[in-house]
Amino acid sequence: MEFTELANFVFARHLTLAVHAALLFAVGVFVAVPVIRWRVTALQWLPVQVFRLVLRLMGGRPSILRMTLTIWLFNSAVMFLYMASGFHSMAPKALAVWVGMNVAVVTVVAGREEGASGMLSSAAQGRWTPSQQLGWLCSALVLALELPSFWYALAMGISLGWDVQRGEVAYLAGLSPRATAFLVFIVPALLVSALAEAVALRGAASIDGGRGDC
Secondary structure (H helix, E strand, O other): OOOOHHHHHHHHOOOHHHHHHHHHHHHHHHHHHHHOOOOOHHHHHHHHHHHHHHHHHHHHOOOHHHHHHHHHHHHHHHHHHHHHOOOOHHHHHHHHHHHHHHHHHHHHHHHHHHHHHHHHHHHHOOOOOHHHHHHHHHHHHHHHHHHHHHHHHHHHHHHHHHHHHHHOOHHHHHHOOOOHHHHHHHHHHHHHHHHHHHHHHHHHHHHHHHHOOO
């Protein structure tokens, strides 16, 4: 596919499905409310363990480069797998709800983790720290890039499932153009998002560190 054709394939053909994935993601966020409120450990365990794994990969005193690479590679790998789950259209839909719930759980529960606070505090010590305004700007950039990337990856997985179910294309043949689109559009967007997230985390570290000194 040419670049323009590839862009139309992703953003025109999959726009409605991306909105659909976003709505399912929102459902997952609402599902997380009782999970968090009533401390359903069985559903909280996996996202918290994944969160701890990412912290371990970053290391004790992570540089912005290391945080960026860790977040970028992790997000790229898992989002590709979400897209590649389109053996059946229901699999990416179920993942949209599941990931929405996990993101909400990690935000509320894992954010209180002692290890997370320690990582953020150590990241701020003796290093460049962004201004609060830059931190907020980077946080907004993460939301503007990472979530749509996730929704479009799922959208391509859903359409792949439909094509396979209808017998229009074999699974690998249908995955091939989607993998190309993923590499051309989603992977670079996730790189920018990962850098912005690393800067936002560094900014949060400096704010928390400053509060701890008060």
